[in-house]
Amino acid sequence: xxxxxxxxxxxxxxxxxxxxxxxxxxxxxxxxxxxxxxxxxxxxxxxxxxxxxxxxxxxxxxxxxxxxxxxxxxxxxxxxxxxxxxxxxxxxxxxxxxxxxxxxxxxxxxxxxxxxxxxxxxxxxxxxxxxxxxxxxxxxxxxxxxxxxxxxxxxxxxxxxx
Numbered sequence: 001x002x003x004x005x006x007x008x009x010x011x012x013x014x015x016x017x018x019x020x021x022x023x024x025x026x027x028x029x030x031x032x033x034x035x036x037x038x039x040x041x042x043x044x045x046x047x048x049x050x051x052x053x054x055x056x057x058x059x060x061x062x063x064x065x066x067x068x069x070x071x072x073x074x075x076x077x078x079x080x081x082x083x084x085x086x087x088x089x090x091x092x093x094x095x096x097x098x099x100x101x102x103x104x105x106x107x108x109x110x111x112x113x114x115x116x117x118x119x120x121x122x123x124x125x126x127x128x129x130x131x132x133x134x135x136x137x138x139x140x141x142x143x144x145x146x147x148x149x150x151x152x153x154x155x156x157x158x159x160x161x162x
C-alpha cells in the first residue's frame with residue numbers, strides 16, 4: 001500500500017519509502033487510499049493531515065505517524081526545543097477533514113494516540129467537520145476524551161469547539 005507524504009514535512013518525523021514519495025507503488029492495488037502528512041506549523045504544535053480512508057489496511061501507517069508526532073512534541077518540550085512553557089503542554093493536531101471513511105481500527109488508533117498523549121503530557125486535538133468522522137467518534141465516546149473541533153488555529157480556519 002502506498003501512502004504519500006507532503007513535501008513540507010517535519011525532518012524529525014521519518015519520511016516514507018521512496019516509492020511512496022515518487023508515486024504509487026506499481027505492485028500495490030491500494031495506492032492512493034490514504035495520505036498522511038505531518039508538519040509543524042508553529043512551535044509546540046505538530047499537525048498531521050489525513051486524507052482518504054482509515055481502515056485496517058491503512059491504519060498501521062497512521063498509528064506510526066501519530067505516535068511519532070506525540071513523541072516529537074513531547075521530546076521538543078522536554079529538551080527545550082520549542083516555545084511551550086512548563087504549564088503549557090504541546091499539541092498534536094490531527095486534521096481528519098479529508099477522511100472519507102473511519103473504520104473501527106481508526107477509532108482504535110485515535111484512542112491509543114490519546115493514551116500516549118496523556119502519558120507524555122501532550123494535548124490531542126482532532127479536527128473534523130463532517131459526519132463520516134464525527135459520528136464514529138461520538139458513538140465510541142472518544143469525543144469525551146479527545147478535543148473534537150471543526151477547526152484549529154494551526155489550520156488557519158475559524159470555528160467552534162464542539
